[in-house]
Amino acid sequence: MPKQTFFNLPEEKREKILQEVMTEFRDNAYDLASINRIVERSGISKGSFYQYFEDKEDVYFYLLQIIGDKKLQYLGPTISRIMDIGFYEALRKIYEAGIEFALEHPDYLTIGNRMMRDGGTMVRKLQEKFGGQSDALFSMLLEKGIERGEIRPDIEVPLVARLLMNMQMTVVEYFFEKHQEVGYSKEILSELNVFIEMVEKGIS
Missing domain, CATH: 1.10.357.10 (Tetracycline Repressor, domain 2)
Incomplete structure (x- = not known):
């Protein structure tokens, strides 16, 4: 489950991140899915990602x-x-x-x-x-x-x-x-x- 910091985000930003997460796992098998691509398209830093989620498996x-x-x-x-x-x-x-x-x-x-x-x-x-x-x-x-x-x-x-x-x-x-x-x-x-x-x- 996401950390509380994720739920503290504005709804629009949460939805943007989740949309990019869905796009990544739609287009790639789990092993090939990339956190780097998710954060780049979401407009967040990799450090922020790990403030919101534990890891790729978590998201x-x-x-x-x-x-x-x-x-x-x-x-x-x-x-x-x-x-x-x-x-x-x-x-x-x-x-x-x-x-x-x-x-x-x-x-x-x-x-x-x-x-x-x-x-x-x-x-x-x-x-x-x-x-x-x-x-x-x-x-x-x-x-x-x-x-x-x-x-x-x-x-x-x-x-x-x-x-x-x-x-x-x-x-x-x-x-x-x-x-x-x-x-x-x-x-x-x-x-x-x-x-x-x-x-x-x-x-x-």
């Missing part, structure tokens, strides 16, 4: 936290409506909302995709830091699905919840890569049914 995690909070806020209305519908319809609604969020915030999608591709220790740290909320949502849906008889009772709920969370990111990335040459639109959503049917019935 990266803060950016991901902002993105995650905005996504949860975006998904909020969907989540509040899905608890009383069937598991697979609920899954479809969540994945649809994830795609709609990405359509509205393509920079966030790029940053998320880079995060997953970075792999290794960083992804494990991110999972430890941010994975709990998404895991909890999918776990709750799975448990309700088991109660309704839609889902086998012998599944390992935490494992399947983690798989569904990771699959959501992969599905969004796949559809956007597939459509990037013709441009992104809500037509991507129409292809979700095939994927949801595969989850429900398997690939046999």
